[in-house]
Structures are given as C-alpha cells and as structure tokens.
Amino acid sequence: xxxxxxxxxxxxxxxxxxxxxxxxxxxxxxxxxxxxxxxxxxxxxxxxxxxxxxxxxxxxxxxxxxxxxxxxxxxxxxxxxxxxxxxxxxxxxxxxxxxxxxxxxxxxxxxxxxxxxxxxxxxxxxxxxxxxxxxxxxxxxxxxxxxxxxxxxxxxxxxxxxxxxxxxxxxxxxxxxxxxxxxxxxxxxxxxxxxxxxxxxx
Amino acid sequence: xxxxxxxxxxxxxxxxxxxxxxxxxxxxxxxxxxxxxxxxxxxxxxxxxxxxxxxxxxxxxxxxxxxxxxxxxxxxxxxxxxxxxxxxxxxxxxxxxxxxxxxxxxxxxxxxxxxxxxxxxxxxxxxxxxxxxxxxxxxxxxxxxxxxxxxxxxxxxxxxxxxxxxxxxxxxxxxxxxxxxxxxxxxxxxxxxxxxxxxxxxxxxxxxxxxxxxxxxxxxxxxxxxxxxxxxxxxxxxxxxxxxxxxxxxxxxxxxxxxxxxxxxxxxxxxxxxxxxxxxxxxxxxxxxxxxxxxxxxxxxxxxxxxxxxxxxxxxxxxxxxxxxxxxxxxxxxxxxxxxxxxxxxxxxxxxxxxxxxxxxxxxxxxxxxxxxxxxxxxxxxxxxxxxxxxxxxxxxxxxxxxxxxxxxxxxxxxxxxxxxxxxxxxxxxxxxxxxxxxxxxxxxxxxxxxxxxxxxxxxxxxxxxxxxxxxxxxxxxxxxxxxxxxxxxxxxxxxxxxxxxxxxxxxxxxxxxxxxxxxxxxxxxxxxxxxxxxxxxxxxxxxxxxxxxxxxxxxxxxxxxxxxxxxxxxxxxxxxxxxxxxxxxxxxxxxxxxxxxxxxxxxxxxxxxxxxxxxxxxxxxxxxxxxxxxxxxxxxxxxxxxxxxxxxxxxxxxxxxxxxxxxxxxxxxxxxxxxxxxxxxxxxxxxxxxxxxxxxxxxxxxxxxxxxxxxxxxxxxxxxxxxxxxxxxxxxxxxxxxxxxxxxxxxxxxxxx
Numbered sequence: 001x002x003x004x005x006x007x008x009x010x011x012x013x014x015x016x017x018x019x020x021x022x023x024x025x026x027x028x029x030x031x032x033x034x035x036x037x038x039x040x041x042x043x044x045x046x047x048x049x050x051x052x053x054x055x056x057x058x059x060x061x062x063x064x065x066x067x068x069x070x071x072x073x074x075x076x077x078x079x080x081x082x083x084x085x086x087x088x089x090x091x092x093x094x095x096x097x098x099x100x101x102x103x104x105x106x107x108x109x110x111x112x113x114x115x116x117x118x119x120x121x122x123x124x125x126x127x128x129x130x131x132x133x134x135x136x137x138x139x140x141x142x143x144x145x146x147x148x149x150x151x152x153x154x155x156x157x158x159x160x161x162x163x164x165x166x167x168x169x170x171x172x173x174x175x176x177x178x179x180x181x182x183x184x185x186x187x188x189x190x191x192x193x194x195x196x197x198x199x200x201x202x
Numbered sequence: 203x204x205x206x207x208x209x210x211x212x213x214x215x216x217x218x219x220x221x222x223x224x225x226x227x228x229x230x231x232x233x234x235x236x237x238x239x240x241x242x243x244x245x246x247x248x249x250x251x252x253x254x255x256x257x258x259x260x261x262x263x264x265x266x267x268x269x270x271x272x273x274x275x276x277x278x279x280x281x282x283x284x285x286x287x288x289x290x291x292x293x294x295x296x297x298x299x300x301x302x303x304x305x306x307x308x309x310x311x312x313x314x315x316x317x318x319x320x321x322x323x324x325x326x327x328x329x330x331x332x333x334x335x336x337x338x339x340x341x342x343x344x345x346x347x348x349x350x351x352x353x354x355x356x357x358x359x360x361x362x363x364x365x366x367x368x369x370x371x372x373x374x375x376x377x378x379x380x381x382x383x384x385x386x387x388x389x390x391x392x393x394x395x396x397x398x399x400x401x402x403x404x405x406x407x408x409x410x411x412x413x414x415x416x417x418x419x420x421x422x423x424x425x426x427x428x429x430x431x432x433x434x435x436x437x438x439x440x441x442x443x444x445x446x447x448x449x450x451x452x453x454x455x456x457x458x459x460x461x462x463x464x465x466x467x468x469x470x471x472x473x474x475x476x477x478x479x480x481x482x483x484x485x486x487x488x489x490x491x492x493x494x495x496x497x498x499x500x501x502x503x504x505x506x507x508x509x510x511x512x513x514x515x516x517x518x519x520x521x522x523x524x525x526x527x528x529x530x531x532x533x534x535x536x537x538x539x540x541x542x543x544x545x546x547x548x549x550x551x552x553x554x555x556x557x558x559x560x561x562x563x564x565x566x567x568x569x570x571x572x573x574x575x576x577x578x579x580x581x582x583x584x585x586x587x588x589x590x591x592x593x594x595x596x597x598x599x600x601x602x603x604x605x606x607x608x609x610x611x612x613x614x615x616x617x618x619x620x621x622x623x624x625x626x627x628x629x630x631x632x633x634x635x636x637x638x639x640x641x642x643x644x645x646x647x648x649x650x651x652x653x654x655x656x657x658x659x660x661x662x663x664x665x666x667x668x669x670x671x672x673x674x675x676x677x678x679x680x681x682x683x684x685x686x687x688x689x690x691x692x693x694x695x696x697x698x699x700x701x702x703x704x705x706x707x708x709x710x711x712x713x714x715x716x717x718x719x720x721x722x723x724x725x726x727x728x729x730x731x732x733x734x735x736x737x738x739x740x741x742x743x744x745x746x747x748x749x750x751x752x753x754x755x756x757x758x759x760x761x762x763x764x765x766x767x768x769x770x771x772x773x774x775x776x777x778x779x780x781x782x783x784x785x786x787x788x789x790x791x792x793x794x795x796x797x798x799x800x801x802x803x804x805x806x807x808x809x810x811x812x813x814x815x816x817x818x819x820x821x822x823x824x825x826x827x828x829x830x831x832x833x834x835x836x837x838x839x840x841x842x843x844x845x846x847x848x849x850x851x852x853x854x855x856x857x858x859x860x861x862x863x864x865x866x867x868x869x870x871x872x873x874x875x876x877x878x879x880x881x882x883x884x885x886x887x888x889x890x891x892x893x894x895x896x897x898x899x900x901x902x903x904x905x906x907x908x909x910x911x912x913x914x915x916x917x918x919x920x921x922x923x924x925x926x927x928x929x930x931x932x933x934x935x936x937x938x939x940x941x942x943x944x945x946x947x948x949x950x951x952x953x954x955x956x
Contacts, residue, residue, distance in 0.1 A: 064314070064316065066316050066320075067314070067316060068316075071314070071315055071316065074229075075231070075237075075314065075315065078231060080222070080225070080228075080229035080231070081221070081222020081223065082222070083226070083387075083388070083436070084228075084389065084466065085387045085388070085389065085469075085885070086389070086469040086884065086885050086886075087389075087468065087469065088469060088884060088885075088886070090469070090884060090885045090886035091387065091885050093387055120222070121220075121221065121222035122221070122222050124221070125221055131217070131220065131221070135220040135221065136220075138216075138220050139212055139213070139216035139217065139219075139220050140212060142212070142213065142216075142849050142850065142852070142853050144219055144220075144666075145437075145666030145667065145668070145850075145853055145854070145857060146386070146387065146388070146434075146435060146436045146437040146665060146666025147215070147218075147219030147220075147224050147434065147436070147666065148226060148386075148387040148388045148436025148437060148666075149387045149436075150219050150220060151222045154220060170894075172893075173893045173894040173896070173897075174893075174894050176893040176894075177892040177893045177894040177895075178892075179893070180387065180885065180890060180892060181387070181893075182385055182386055182387045182437050182439075182890060183387075183437055183666050183853070183857045184856060184857035184858070184859070184860025184861060184891065184896070185853060185856075185857065186860065186891070186892075186893040186896040187856060187896060187899050188853065188856075189893065190893070
C-alpha cells in the first residue's frame with residue numbers, strides 16, 4: 001500500500017517570501033554568558049524500514065526517523081549526486097523531485113518519502129547515457145561554474161517548466177530564486193531553461 | 203586542426219557536473235567512515251571553565267567526544283600571515299582560551315551525521331566570559347612594516363599638501379565596507395583516513411600542495427605519506443586556501459578513533475572556523491586642476507584584523523597604480539578586534555578600495571562638471587604612476603569606449619535626477635575595474651600517445667574557473683589533437699607543482715607550464731624522428747624542426763603531424779615536463795611557492811607593470827517613495843590579453859559582476875556588537891544575489907595582445923569582474939537621487955538618511 005507523503009511544494013513562493021516565514025538563527029550561538037549549553041529533549045534512536053522508488057528503482061532501507069532524505073540518499077545509499085549546501089533549506093542545492101514536485105531534500109525526512117517516487121540528478125540521463133535536454137542545455141550554456149549547485153538547479157529547472165512557471169525570463173528568474181548559485185551563473189541558467197522550454201513547445 | 207584558443211569551448215567536465223558524477227570532497231566515502239561534528243563557543247572571549255560530555259557520550263551512535271583535554275595527537279601549523287600555511291595563527295582546542303565567537307571547543311565522532319550533530323548539541327559547557335570588541339576602532343589603527351619603501355605599507359611621492367593646494371577642486375571622503383563571508387555553495391568538509399602512517403585527506407582546496415606540506419610537517423611525516431585529494435571544488439573564492447583547524451581536528455580525530463572520519467562544517471559554523479573579508483575604512487583626498495588632471499592623490503586604507511594576525515591585503519598598492527598623479531600619498535593601516543583572522547576574499551585588495559576610489563573619482567567629476575568617463579581619460583596613463591615603468595598593456599579607455607557604446611552612456615541626462623521611469627528615479631554610473639597580473643611559477647607534465655591521446659597532469663585546481671578545460675585546450679592546440687582527446691588530471695598534491703588557486707594566477711601561470719611541456723614534447727619527438735632511418739623528417743637537424751598547430755615542419759617544407767611522428771617511434775609515447783617561471787620572478791618567490799606559499803612576479807616588475815583593465819556601467823532605479831534600489835542593467839567591458847576560452851572567461855567576468863552587485867546591494871555579515879559575534883551566520887540572512895536580482899547583465903570581451911606577461915599573453919580574470927561594480931552602482935544612485943552613499947551594501951535606510 002502506498003502512502004502519499006504530504007505535498008511539500010510551495011507554489012508561488014519566492015525565496016525571499018519563503019524566508020520571511022522561516023527565520024533561522026545559528027543554534028549554537030544563541031546562549032547568554034555563562035549559560036550551560038545542552039539540549040533538552042531526549043533523542044530517539046529507533047529505526048524504520050522504508051521503501052522509496054528512486055529514479056524508477058525500488059529501494060528499501062533502514063533509517064532513523066530523524067534521517068533526512070538527502071542524508072539517506074548520500075550516506076545510506078551512496079548516491080552523492082545530490083549535494084548539501086546548507087542543510088537548512090536555504091540554498092536549494094539539495095533539490096530533488098518528490099512525486100513530481102521539487103523539494104529541499106535536507107528539509108524532508110526520509111520517512112516522509114516512504115512509498116513515494118524520488119528523482120535525483122542520477123536519474124535524468126537515459127540508460128544509454130543520453131543526457132536529459134536540461135542537462136545538455138546547462139552544459140551548452142555554461143549554466144554553472146563550480147557545478148556544486150547544478151544538480152539542484154537542473155531538477156528545479158525541469159520542475160519550473162513542468163509547473164508552467166517558465167512563461168518569460170522574469171518569471172523564470174522568480175521561480176528559480178530558491179536555488180542559489182554563488183558563482184553567479186544566473187543569466188546562463190535562465191538561457192538554458194528558455195532553450196529547453198522552446199524546444200519542448202516546438 | 204580547428205583553432206581551440208579564443209573560441210567558445212564547452213567545459214570538458216560539463217558532463218560530470220550535469221550528471222552528478224563530479225566528485226567533490228564530501229562525496230568520497232571510505233569504507234567504515236564515521237562522521238564528525240564541531241561544537242563551537244557561544245562567547246567571544248574568555249576561557250572554558252568546564253565541559254561535561256557525559257550526555258553526548260551516552261547518545262546512541264556517538265563513538266567519541268574530544269575536547270582540548272582528550273584529543274590526542276592534534277597538531278597545528280603557523281598562520282599564513284606569519285609565513286605558514288595556516289588560516290590563522292591562533293588554534294582552538296589547544297587549551298581553554300577563547301578568542302572569538304564560534305570557536306570550536308569539542309569534536310564529536312559518531313556513526314551518522316545526525317548522531318554527531320546531536321552529540322555536539324548535548325555537550326554542556328561553562329564559560330568564564332571576558333568583554334570583547336568585534337568592530338575595529340579606526341582611531342587605534344597602526345601601520346605594519348612602516349617605511350618609505352614603495353613596496354611597503356606607506357608611500358609618499360611628491361608633496362600631497364602642495365598638490366591639494368594647487369587643485370581647482372578637491373574631494374575629501376571616507377567610505378566603509380563591511381565584514382563579508384565567501385559562502386561557497388560547497389560547505390567546508392574534510393575526510394581523513396589513516397592506514398598506519400599513511401594519511402589520505404579529501405578536502406576542497408585551493409592549494410593541495412600547501413595542505414599536504416602543512417599536514418606532513420605538523421605530523422613529521424614525509425610528504426609521500428600524505429595524499430591530499432581535491433578533484434572538484436564547489437566554489438572557494440579565497441575561503442579554501444589554508445590549513446584550517448577543522449581539517450587538523452578531523453585528522454587527529456580519525457587517528458584517535460582508528461577509522462576514517464568525515465566532517466562537514468555546518469553553514470553557520472562556516473562563518474567562524476575559517477576566514478572572511480575584514481571590514482574596512484577607505485579615506486581619500488583627491489585634488490584636480492580645472493581640466494580634471496589629478497594634482498593630489500591620497501588614500502589611507504584601514505582594515506580590520508584579529509588580535510593574533512596582521513591580515514594585510516594591501517589595497518593601496520592597487521589604487522596608487524591606477525591614475526597619473528605627481529603627488530601621491532598612501533597608507534596601509536590595520537586595526538585589531540576580537541575575531542578569528544580574516545583573509546582573502548575575491549579581489550581582497552581591490553573590491554573595497556575601488557568602491558572607495560571610484561566613488562571619489564565620481565564625486566570629483568561632478569565637482570568639476572566633467573563627464574566621469576572623460577575624467578578617467580584625462581588621468582589615464584601608459585606608465586605606472588609610482589614606479590614609472592610602462593604598462594605591458596592597458597586597455598582602460600578602450601574598455602570605457604566599448605561599454606559606453608553598448609550601454610548608451612551618451613544618452614544619459616546630464617543633471618542629477620534628470621531621468622525618471624514612472625515612480626522610479628533613474629541613474630547611470632560608471633567605474634573602473636583593474637586586477638594585477640600575478641605570475642606564479644608552475645610545472646606541468648604531459649604524456650602523449652601516438653594513437654592521438656594526451657594526458658596533462660598538474661597539482662592545479664578547478665574551483666569552477668574552467669582550468670580543466672583551458673589546459674586541455676592549450677595542449678590540444680599545440681599537440682594537434684581534438685580537445686576531447688586530452689585528459690587533464692588535477693587537484694592532487696602528488697602531481698607537479700602548481701600555485702595556489704588565488705590571485706587569479708592559475709590560467710596564466712599553469713597554462714604557461716602546460717604550453718612549455720607541450721613544446722618539450724615536440725622537441726623530444728623531433729629528436730627521435732630526425733634520428734630515425736625513414737620518415738619525412740628523418741636525417742634533419744632536430745633544432746631546425748618547428749611545431750605549428752600540431753605539425754612538425756622541417757626547414758625545406760618537410761612536414762608530419764606530431765601524432766604520426768610519435769606513432770612512428772618504437773615507444774609510441776612520450777612524456778615531458780614543463781616548468782614556467784616569469785623572468786622577473788625572484789628566487790625568494792620561487793622558493794616560497796615550492797614550500798607551499800604564494801610567490802609571484804608582478805604586478806610591477808623592474809621593466810613593466812602588468813594589470814588587466816575594464817570598465818563597468820550600471821543603470822539604477824531608485825523608487826521615489828519606497829527608496830528601493832534596483833539594478834536593471836549592468837554592463838562591463840574588459841581586456842585581459844588572450845582569451846583562452848570565450849565561454850568560461852565570459853562566465854568568470856559575469857560571475858564577478860554578480861559578486862559586485864552583491865557587494866553593492868546585499869552582502870554584509872551583520873554584527874551583534876555587545877556579544878561580539880556574527881549575527882546572520884546562514885545563507886538566507888546573509889544575502890547573496892539570487893536569480894531574480896540579476897537582470898540584464900552584459901559582458902564585452904575586448905581583444906588585447908600582451909607579449910610580456912607570459913608566453914600565452916594571458917592575464918588572470920577570476921577577480922577582475924567584481925572590481926568597480928559597487929562604485930558604478932553607487933555612482934548611478936547619486937545620478938538618480940543626488941545622494942552619495944558612502945558605505946556598502948547600499949540599502950533603503952541609507953537613501954533615507956543620506
């Protein structure tokens with residue numbers, strides 16, 4: 001029986017708008033002088049067996065309830081294509097598709113994906129090795145420099161078109177603003193998305 | 203063979219980057235790996251009075267908790283500004299002393315990353331807290347290495363007061379720039395694996411040789427026992443150059459627990475466990491005659507530094523290199539406060555000083571009633587203003603003319619506030635960009651096979667700059683191979699020496715080494731085929747055989763492709779090293795580089811001054827009522843010698859301008875003054891430009907030839923694009939509003955209070 005996880009997509013929410021609702025302060029720096037620094041709640045350490053379809057393949061794994069989807073992918077399954085850029089849901093580097101919607105896999109617990117379908121950057125090229133059109137467009141347009149945010153950008157870009165949020169360049173810029181690129185490749189990212197959108201329409 | 207230099211070549215590592223198979227440091231997971239986590243202090247100054255690790259140790263999954271009392275075999279190195287490889291001179295966890303907020307005081311090792319983080323949260327610590335001051339006090343500034351030597355921290359040429367006295371107009375102004383953090387997308391990480399006395403470290407690095415040398419020396423190991431691997435780096439911008447405490451703690455922890463350990467530093471911790479751009483104050487006094495010619499140029503830079511390092515990034519050396527002036531006075535000053543040591547962040551000497559200089563030049567232009575572009579033209583010079591040697595090439599005004607055309611500079615309203623777009627006040631601004639051409643020594647090894655394949659190996663780094671691609675292009679062009687037939691291996695300390703990926707040196711310096719190695723390949727093949735019995739080049743004098751685009755040519759028109767010639771030799775393959783050293787590089791600088799440091803020739807040699815130049819223009823809209831500042835257009839034109847790859851070079855300049863936009867409008871590490879700590883230590887509240895912030899951004903790349911800088915005629919461009927952007931934006935704000943903003947980032951509140 002497949003249990004559909006909650007819809008984590010936040011349509012129509014820009015990065016800045018989203019951040020207003022999620023003020024995050026460095027936890028380890030929040031104490032006054034002389035205070036004893038120790039967390040209060042007792043942790044749990046039980047594990048759960050979960051099943052997730054990842055890139056079309058059913059994977060079973062045993063995770064703690066606190067394990068995030070990105071750490072399950074990277075550390076439990078060894079799928080390191082998905083990157084961690086902040087672990088706080090701020091940068092979008094860890095973006096994957098969960099049941100077709102883009103999510104920050106660092107803010108998604110692995111157990112929340114139970115029974116769901118996940119697409120990561122490893123699942124985009126076809127089995128013969130031909131790149132997904134968005135991957136080709138990113139390469140052709142030099143839509144990255146260091147490449148670290150790229151897996152997340154590409155998955156977000158695919159979803160951006162699928163959601164119908166690639167109508168014009170301004171809209172693309174707005175709906176891609178949850179994926180930070182410190183190298184500043186934004187104009188090339190927009191160009192890549194425009195090319196893929198146009199080729200899909202043509 | 204198609205031309206590969208000065209063309210648009212898609213990155214050779216593009217496929218790996220778009221498929222998620224490019225391996226960054228934290229992607230290597232050695233068998234049996236455990237996870238590390240840091241616990242960092244909440245207070246900025248004082249002592250650790252006690253640490254209780256019992257609850258952390260009891261946490262399921264936690265393997266060990268180390269403090270200054272319990273971590274065995276933890277080694278440290280000397281700081282960079284004290285001549286060592288370390289990111290700072292003060293090392294945490296050597297004792298109880300606390301000298302900055304967010305200083306590591308414990309290291310947890312656990313079976314999972316979550317357990318390690320949880321363990322770090324469960325450590326109870328008591329402090330004895332002392333008062334701390336995080337902002338510098340400019341009134342307490344001092345000069346290090348004071349002297350009248352122009353290489354030093356002060357310089358006086360002519361008579362500054364006389365120059366000011368003779369001026370038709372003067373400008374006296376102070377500009378301020380904030381603490382900034384690099385925030386590469388890839389978080390700091392280190393994985394250490396000991397096998398007996400053999401150590402392997404995976405760590406994103408801008409200098410694998412510096413890292414290996416520092417670790418080996420600290421542990422008393424031969425360098426051959428330490429492997430440092432950093433094949434892909436997820437952005438660095440100066441933050442990943444040194445040997446850091448988080449690396450040395452991980453190495454010690456891995457040894458102590460007898461298993462590989464990987465630490466991924468959290469994003470908030472990244473603000474305190476490594477370096478940053480120090481806050482600065484830029485004081486200018488400029489004087490000019492009625493025609494705009496500078497009669498006096500004074501610049502005093504005061505930069506923040508820690509209590510334990512003299513972090514000096516001499517920006518005055520750059521500003522005094524810019525415009526002709528008979529009377530020059532500069533001072534490079536530091537002022538201490540209670541932080542970890544800052545360091546170099548993209549254009550560490552130039553970003554903040556050119557915000558000041560180019561804002562002051564704009565103020566001067568308005569006072570003189572001159573077109574700001576013409577003020578630059580009047581003060582342009584083909585000789586270095588201090589050293590009086592010629593510039594090897596200088597296309598400053600060509601850059602201004604090109605960007606003026608693309609931007610439509612001539613169409614601007616001549617008065618302040620003369621252009622509007624609905625409720626938006628519109629302004630145009632311009633500023634100069636420059637970056638020194640630093641030539642570092644470098645080596646490279648090239649192996650070529652007669653089947654038409656080549657391997658290029660060197661301990662250089664691709665921090666996103668495109669080094670893998672340009673080295674493949676350089677080798678392919680010379681060896682007569684397609685770019686795809688050249689494999690480039692980098693990011694390993696065992697490979698031939700290459701410099702720190704900093705100061706925009708890699709393309710020009712290591713590119714020259716690759717070029718020389720390929721020349722040596724051709725010479726070796728020529729000698730072999732000339733000595734053979736058969737073949738088109740048999741029996742010729744090898745000294746008369748030349749290489750042209752992958753073809754060996756004899757003096758009488760004989761020719762054979764290099765690959766064919768190589769295939770005809772019994773071995774069928776050949777290997778050669780290339781060692782590059784700029785003729786002006788001193789032995790001291792050479793020695794420094796080979797011992798893990800940063801030694802360069804230039805930017806001013808006894809014969810020439812080597813700089814790249816550019817000009818930037820910004821259109822700014824300031825809302826009449828809300829005072830929001832928007833930048834709908836940003837144009838730049840740049841000249842930097844030979845463009846190796848027009849695609850990756852364009853990306854570097856564009857990325858630099860995005861950084862400049864960030865400095866202008868977004869980036870500041872906010873400070874909690876009473877608690878002496880960085881406040882917005884995360885990548886949501888530390889604003890960097892997002893996609894929606896970057897609208898029309900145009901980069902024009904001008905042709906320029908420079909035979910002096912290096913055999914390829916290349917100048918580094920990794921940092922050029924950021925220089926001048928903030929001033930161009932600020933100058934446009936003035937044009938739009940008549941308000942001169944003297945601090946970055948420029949915000950609504952600054953418009954209101956200006």
